[in-house]
Amino acid sequence: MAEKNLSRAARKIAPFKVMQISDQARDLEVQGRKVVHFEIGEPDFPTAMPIITRAKKVLDQQLTKYTAGNGIFELRERITERYSRIGVNVDPKRIIITNGASGGLLLLLGGLMNPGDKLMSTDPGYPGNKAFASTVGAFLKLITLSISNDFQPQLADFQQNWEDAVKGILLASPMNPTGTVVARENLDELSKLSVKKNGFLIVDEIYQGITHKELSYDSALQINEEIYSLNSFSKYFGMTGWRLGWIIVPASTADHFIKLAQHLFISPNTISQYAAIEALSDSCSEILESRVKIYAERLKVLTQGLEEQGFVIPVKPDGGFYLFVDISHTGLDSEEFCLRILREYGVAITPAFDFSERYRSDYVRMSCATDLDSIYLGLERIKLALKSWGV
Amino acid sequence: MAEKNLSRAARKIAPFKVMQISDQARDLEVQGRKVVHFEIGEPDFPTAMPIITRAKKVLDQQLTKYTAGNGIFELRERITERYSRIGVNVDPKRIIITNGASGGLLLLLGGLMNPGDKLMSTDPGYPGNKAFASTVGAFLKLITLSISNDFQPQLADFQQNWEDAVKGILLASPMNPTGTVVARENLDELSKLSVKKNGFLIVDEIYQGITHKELSYDSALQINEEIYSLNSFSKYFGMTGWRLGWIIVPASTADHFIKLAQHLFISPNTISQYAAIEALSDSCSEILESRVKIYAERLKVLTQGLEEQGFVIPVKPDGGFYLFVDISHTGLDSEEFCLRILREYGVAITPAFDFSERYRSDYVRMSCATDLDSIYLGLERIKLALKSWGV
Numbered sequence: 087m088a089e090k091n092l093s094r095a096a097r098k099i100a101p102f103k104v105m106q107i108s109d110q111a112r113d114l115e116v117q118g119r120k121v122v123h124f125e126i127g128e129p130d131f132p133t134a135m136p137i138i139t140r141a142k143k144v145l146d147q148q149l150t151k152y153t154a155g156n157g158i159f160e161l162r163e164r165i166t167e168r169y170s171r172i173g174v175n176v177d178p179k180r181i182i183i184t185n186g187a188s189g190g191l192l193l194l195l196g197g198l199m200n201p202g203d204k205l206m207s208t209d210p211g212y213p214g215n216k217a218f219a220s221t222v223g224a225f226l227k228l229i230t231l232s233i234s235n236d237f238q239p240q241l242a243d244f245q246q247n248w249e250d251a252v253k254g255i256l257l258a259s260p261m262n263p264t265g266t267v268v269a270r271e272n273l274d275e276l277s278k279l280s281v282k283k284n285g286f287l288i289v290d291e292i293y294q295g296i297t298h299k300e301l302s303y304d305s306a307l308q309i310n311e312e313i314y315s316l317n318s319f320s321k322y323f324g325m326t327g328w329r330l331g332w333i334i335v336p337a338s339t340a341d342h343f344i345k346l347a348q349h350l351f352i353s354p355n356t357i358s359q360y361a362a363i364e365a366l367s368d369s370c371s372e373i374l375e376s377r378v379k380i381y382a383e384r385l386k387v388l389t390q391g392l393e394e395q396g397f398v399i400p401v402k403p404d405g406g407f408y409l410f411v412d413i414s415h416t417g418l419d420s421e422e423f424c425l426r427i428l429r430e431y432g433v434a435i436t437p438a439f440d441f442s443e444r445y446r447s448d449y450v451r452m453s454c455a456t457d458l459d460s461i462y463l464g465l466e467r468i469k470l471a472l473k474s475w476g477v
Numbered sequence: 478m479a480e481k482n483l484s485r486a487a488r489k490i491a492p493f494k495v496m497q498i499s500d501q502a503r504d505l506e507v508q509g510r511k512v513v514h515f516e517i518g519e520p521d522f523p524t525a526m527p528i529i530t531r532a533k534k535v536l537d538q539q540l541t542k543y544t545a546g547n548g549i550f551e552l553r554e555r556i557t558e559r560y561s562r563i564g565v566n567v568d569p570k571r572i573i574i575t576n577g578a579s580g581g582l583l584l585l586l587g588g589l590m591n592p593g594d595k596l597m598s599t600d601p602g603y604p605g606n607k608a609f610a611s612t613v614g615a616f617l618k619l620i621t622l623s624i625s626n627d628f629q630p631q632l633a634d635f636q637q638n639w640e641d642a643v644k645g646i647l648l649a650s651p652m653n654p655t656g657t658v659v660a661r662e663n664l665d666e667l668s669k670l671s672v673k674k675n676g677f678l679i680v681d682e683i684y685q686g687i688t689h690k691e692l693s694y695d696s697a698l699q700i701n702e703e704i705y706s707l708n709s710f711s712k713y714f715g716m717t718g719w720r721l722g723w724i725i726v727p728a729s730t731a732d733h734f735i736k737l738a739q740h741l742f743i744s745p746n747t748i749s750q751y752a753a754i755e756a757l758s759d760s761c762s763e764i765l766e767s768r769v770k771i772y773a774e775r776l777k778v779l780t781q782g783l784e785e786q787g788f789v790i791p792v793k794p795d796g797g798f799y800l801f802v803d804i805s806h807t808g809l810d811s812e813e814f815c816l817r818i819l820r821e822y823g824v825a826i827t828p829a830f831d832f833s834e835r836y837r838s839d840y841v842r843m844s845c846a847t848d849l850d851s852i853y854l855g856l857e858r859i860k861l862a863l864k865s866w867g868v
Binding site: 096142146148200254329353354356357 | 478479480481482483484487488490491492493496519523524529532533536537539540541542543544576577579587588589590591592593604605608609612613614644645675676677703716717719720726727729730733734737739740741742743744745746747748749
């Protein structure tokens with residue numbers, strides 16, 4: 087049988103638990119149940135109309151051929167402009183447009199890691215990271231973040247755990263699932279540690295722009311311009327299905343990454359690239375900024391409603407559209423909690439299993455990529471559930 | 478400096494020579510020169526209008542969210558139908574829609590190879606293969622194809638060279654750059670060899686549909702349904718910039734590949750997927766079939782014109798839109814030939830360097846993805862060049 091030929095990477099990948107929840111939610115909906123969706127990691131807003139309009143124009147112009155492997159110059163130039171507004175000087179040559187942040191992360195790990203190398207990252211963290219590391223033959227070494235430190239990564243932990251095989255660090259800010267923005271001083275310390283160790287630092291900034299407090303920096307590139315920054319048009323720009331992202335690499339490595347991108351991807355999606363120029367325009371900015379305010383309002387409502395019911399959200403999100411919620415007072419482990427509340431009350435929530443070894447049993451991730459009415463309905467249903475379960 | 482962190486994969490990738498030729502051709506055009514393009518590996522036809530129209534409708538419907546990781550069911554179902562017409566039964570579950578054939582090849586090698594493994598392939602062959610193997614920590618072991626065998630891969634060569642580290646074979650049919658369709662008996666023998674060796678066989682069929690003679694099979698899946706087939710909407714369907722392809726995997730491995738695809742790509746481009754449904758419809762079929770005839774006509778004209786000038790095309794292409802041409806009678810090596818004919822006569826041609834160790838000096842790849850007038854103009858210019866060089 088053909089399974090015998092599967093690689094270790096293919097064998098050891100666990101399915102995302104969120105997919106199991108989504109599938110079951112869909113099944114309930116097919117049966118006619120109204121499901122409240124707190125499980126979804128995708129903005130509920132449609133792609134903004136100016137972007138749609140631009141894409142249609144691009145189709146009329148039949149701009150559907152391959153582009154340069156690192157993306158069209160005009161888009162990279164617009165990204166450069168965007169960084170210049172926060173005082174960061176990024177030559178368009180250092181920007182590589184990718185097939186979503188997924189393509190960007192693959193390109194970064196493919197360009198920076200050899201088989202056997204280790205990459206330090208955080209628990210909790212994005213569950214996809216492991217598959218990217220496995221695919222290039224590398225391993226994740228996860229550093230557990232603690233609630234007492236507000237999920238902030240600590241220099242000492244990374245320093246102590248930096249063994250010979252470690253080649254670099256991958257952080258996310260704002261982080262999925264906790265919404266933590268890495269504090270400037272912590273990021274600065276970890277950047278300096280990487281430099282000292284001759285390693286690299288990748289910062290996943292795909293939730294950049296969706297932030298809910300005054301920050302002391304907007305991009306990791308303000309800390310050190312040799313940081314590898316990973317970004318996306320999916321979240322803030324609301325272009326998930328368009329599969330477009332970008333990475334920024336140090337000038338001295340750009341040629342290598344451009345070559346690798348040409349070989350691995352040929353080029354990013356052409357229509358998406360031209361449309362993304364519009365996403366960076368002033369005409370979109372107002373629409374996108376208003377959405378950030380809506381996420382903030384939803385997070386506030388959901389936080390308050392959950393806390394009234396005895397749920398603990400030990401660290402409030404600085405950014406993104408998720409809450410990382412302690413459900414231990416329900417007496418259920420997170421997977422049981424999520425499966426029961428979905429089946430019995432039609433509320434879809436992601437258990438922390440995908441995101442964390444340490445917090446997997448007691449925590450869930452609740453997404454606010456759903457409208458306020460649904461949030462209120464979800465809160466009511468959760469209240470009924472707890473009551474019927476005798477919590 | 479940051480270069481020290483680059484992986485071996487990133488360091489050892491050579492830039493595609495064709496890019497150097499393309500860049501220089503563009504420079505000449507900027508200076509106002511008319512360049513004849515024989516170097517391009519992309520159909521010159523625009524994406525067919527029914528596909529464009531469908532994409533615009535999809536945008537109007539705001540279908541821009543993530544899809545299932547393996548692609549939308551309707552598209553996979555249409556692909557299943559397409560195979561059923563050639564008598565191959567492919568469950569849609571075995572089909573994974575990918576970010577171009579590039580995404581498909583990465584998925585296949587990521588799912589089938591561990592670091593240190595070797596993959597047997599052919600010289601000449603697609604130059605990108607090496608980067609995919611390197612990225613997953615694997616190595617290519619290239620088997621030289623000989624002109625005396627019409628570039629047909631031979632069982633004996635693969636059998637003799639199958640060492641322990643070899644985990645499988647990657648063939649292409651029709652092949653780039655030679656246009657060779659692997660003969661049914663050779664493919665059958667190599668498939669049986671893979672089975673006997675407990676290895677896998679991947680067949681890159683991205684030029685499927687663009688063939689110029691009666692074939693004894695249309696897809697490798699007709700030989701053995703456990704073959705991994707790699708395919709693309711770029712060539713026959715003319716959707717390069719849309720970045721869409723598919724792979725077909727054995728049923729027993731499908732779940733693993735679907736998981737890996739979810740982790741590595743989240744999902745393929747949504748707009749492209751819906752538009753591709755149209756590409757598989759009857760409304761497009763006529764347009765696409767007429768293009769195949771046009772490629773055949775161009776290949777004929779170019780072949781004749783070159784042979785009249787003393788060029789040797791030892792093996793005529795069965796498929797694709799390339800000629801693999803022996804230029805040794807010019808007394809120049811292929812790189813010098815290509816650079817001089819571009820600079821002096823404005824004819825862009827790709828030296829075989831990207832595609833072959835064995836044939837690199839004496840061969841070039843000439844693409845017929847350019848109109849007949851340009852082909853005639855190119856032939857005239859080549860004639861002038863040879864004359865002035867005293868060939």
